[in-house]
Amino acid sequence: MMNDKNSQKIVDIIQNYARLHSLFVLAYGTGCGAIEIPPTMTSRYDAERFGIRGAATPRQADVLLITGYLTTKTLKRVIRVYEQMQDPKYVIGFGSCTINGGMYWDSYNTIKVLDKYLPVDVYINGCMPRPEAVIAGFVKLQSLIREGKAEGAKLYKDNLEQYRENQKKVIPNWVMPEYNW
Amino acid sequence: MEPILYKVFGAVVTIILAFVVGMTYMGLSRKITARVQNRVGPPVYQNFLDALKLISKKTAIHHGIMQMMGPAFFMVTSIGSLMFIPVLNDGRFFSNLNFEGDLVFLLYLMVFGPLGMALGAGQTGNPNSAIGVTRGLSQMVGFEIPWVMALVALMIQYDTTSIVGLMEAQSASGTWLVFSSPFAFIAAVLAMLGMFRYSPFDIVGAPTELASGPVAENGGKYLFTMMSSNSIFAFVKLTLYVDLFLGGADNLIELLIKTFAIYLIPMLYGLVSPRYRTEQAVRYFWGWPLFFGFLAIMYAVVF
Numbered sequence: 026m027m028n029d030k031n032s033q034k035i036v037d038i039i040q041n042y043a044r045l046h047s048l049f050v051l052a053y054g055t056g057c058g059a060i061e062i063p064p065t066m067t068s069r070y071d072a073e074r075f076g077i078r079g080a081a082t083p084r085q086a087d088v089l090l091i092t093g094y095l096t097t098k099t100l101k102r103v104i105r106v107y108e109q110m111q112d113p114k115y116v117i118g119f120g121s122c123t124i125n126g127g128m129y130w131d132s133y134n135t136i137k138v139l140d141k142y143l144p145v146d147v148y149i150n151g152c153m154p155r156p157e158a159v160i161a162g163f164v165k166l167q168s169l170i171r172e173g174k175a176e177g178a179k180l181y182k183d184n185l186e187q188y189r190e191n192q193k194k195v196i197p198n199w200v201m202p203e204y205n206w
Numbered sequence: 207m208e209p210i211l212y213k214v215f216g217a218v219v220t221i222i223l224a225f226v227v228g229m230t231y232m233g234l235s236r237k238i239t240a241r242v243q244n245r246v247g248p249p250v251y252q253n254f255l256d257a258l259k260l261i262s263k264k265t266a267i268h269h270g271i272m273q274m275m276g277p278a279f280f281m282v283t284s285i286g287s288l289m290f291i292p293v294l295n296d297g298r299f300f301s302n303l304n305f306e307g308d309l310v311f312l313l314y315l316m317v318f319g320p321l322g323m324a325l326g327a328g329q330t331g332n333p334n335s336a337i338g339v340t341r342g343l344s345q346m347v348g349f350e351i352p353w354v355m356a357l358v359a360l361m362i363q364y365d366t367t368s369i370v371g372l373m374e375a376q377s378a379s380g381t382w383l384v385f386s387s388p389f390a391f392i393a394a395v396l397a398m399l400g401m402f403r404y405s406p407f408d409i410v411g412a413p414t415e416l417a418s419g420p421v422a423e424n425g426g427k428y429l430f431t432m433m434s435s436n437s438i439f440a441f442v443k444l445t446l447y448v449d450l451f452l453g454g455a456d457n458l459i460e461l462l463i464k465t466f467a468i469y470l471i472p473m474l475y476g477l478v479s480p481r482y483r484t485e486q487a488v489r490y491f492w493g494w495p496l497f498f499g500f501l502a503i504m505y506a507v508v509f
């Protein structure tokens with residue numbers, strides 16, 4: 026039975042196992058938090074032992090790591106990058122700035138809550154989070170994938186209208202290709 | 207068993223062997239890199255997980271028919287050249303389509319894979335890919351010349367253009383070609399540094415500079431095809447070196463030891479080297495490797 030429900034479940038388990046042990050990270054270094062990524066990846070904390078490695082382009086990436094505050098100008102690029110990534114894809118919001126604005130809570134040109142614009146799977150809080158916290162965030166994402174709960178991309182697809190509305194509210198000149206995959 | 211069925215079965219086994227060995231070597235190289243950098247590193251089977259993840263990606267966008275053809279082209283030529291390599295000396299089990307003159311044919315065939323990749327990269331329209339392709343082709347002009355000279359030296363010296371012929375010459379004389387034509391070996395090994403594209407010759411992929419170059423726009427199954435054909439191709443090159451210079455292998459263990467020994471050369475050299483610029487890379491290949499190539503030909507003609 027190829028399309029049997031149980032065999033689908035087994036395939037899912039195998040695929041999720043591969044997905045969670047091989048996360049290609051596109052670190053979008055927006056804010057000051059980006060400085061914690063190099064120590065996470067290199068000798069001291071060595072994220073590669075979890076199968077986490079850097080991806081060069083959005084097409085190859087699985088995880089979009091948004092490291093810190095987002096100005097409205099960068100938000101546009103981040104959305105563009107997110108939409109270029111291939112399904113299944115995950116977003117990690119890094120630092121207090123992506124949760125509630127952090128110390129930029131009253132700034133005139135940064136966004137406060139990232140989740141309004143992109144579906145965030147895991148938040149790592151702290152200003153800035155240390156590499157241990159970053160790795161803990163990745164492990165959390167791995168357990169979400171294992172349980173099949175990291176469905177950010179599906180959420181985005183289903184609620185595209187709403188996300189678009191929010192995005193267009195802060196980005197005045199909206200010239201972007203349609204989201205079509 | 208029917209001979210033709212037997213051959214098909216042998217071919218399938220050869221492909222699986224090449225895939226598994228190539229992927230494991232890539233994983234080992236990641237592990238060794240990590241150990242050199244004082245890290246723990248990913249598990250050895252990490253590349254298989256990556257491959258499985260890449261094929262289980264749900265979507266894979268493409269920009270046109272050529273982008274689909276590029277990786278397929280690369281895969282076909284990798285497997286095609288694999289079919290002309292005698293994996294083991296007795297060649298009973300692993301299939302092998304060799305004929306008189308297959309070394310010359312292989313020289314052509316081995317260039318096609320990167321060319322297919324170049325065509326595929328051209329379609330994506332990513333400027334990084336275009337730069338990567340031009341760099342790759344210039345680098346190829348660099349290392350192909352010493353490589354061809356080394357092979358021509360072998361052909362002159364032993365009066366044969368077939369790989370099996372060269373292997374028989376080795377078993378007849380009792381010494382490996384490393385010792386009986388050392389200059390050809392040096393030229394070929396120096397050319398191999400460019401063929402494997404580790405640093406300092408990683409100017410094509412150039413992770414931090416070109417965003418992985420020709421494969422920049424390939425995700426999901428395209429990246430998987432590229433990755434697996436790359437590992438098959440790595441196995442092809444390593445086995446060819448072992449066949450030509452180290453007297454082939456009598457059994458699989460010997461093959462693995464010899465190929466891994468050869469594989470360590472570009473890998474360890476890469477670990478301690480920064481990246482060359484394109485013109486530096488080409489100049490490198492037209493320096494000492496070319497000199498040794500000439501020396502090899504003269505040695506072959508004189509002796």
Ligand code: SF4
Binds near residue numbers: 057120121123129152
């Ligand atoms: S959370 Fe703190 S460290 Fe991170 S971007 Fe915001 S202000 Fe910078």
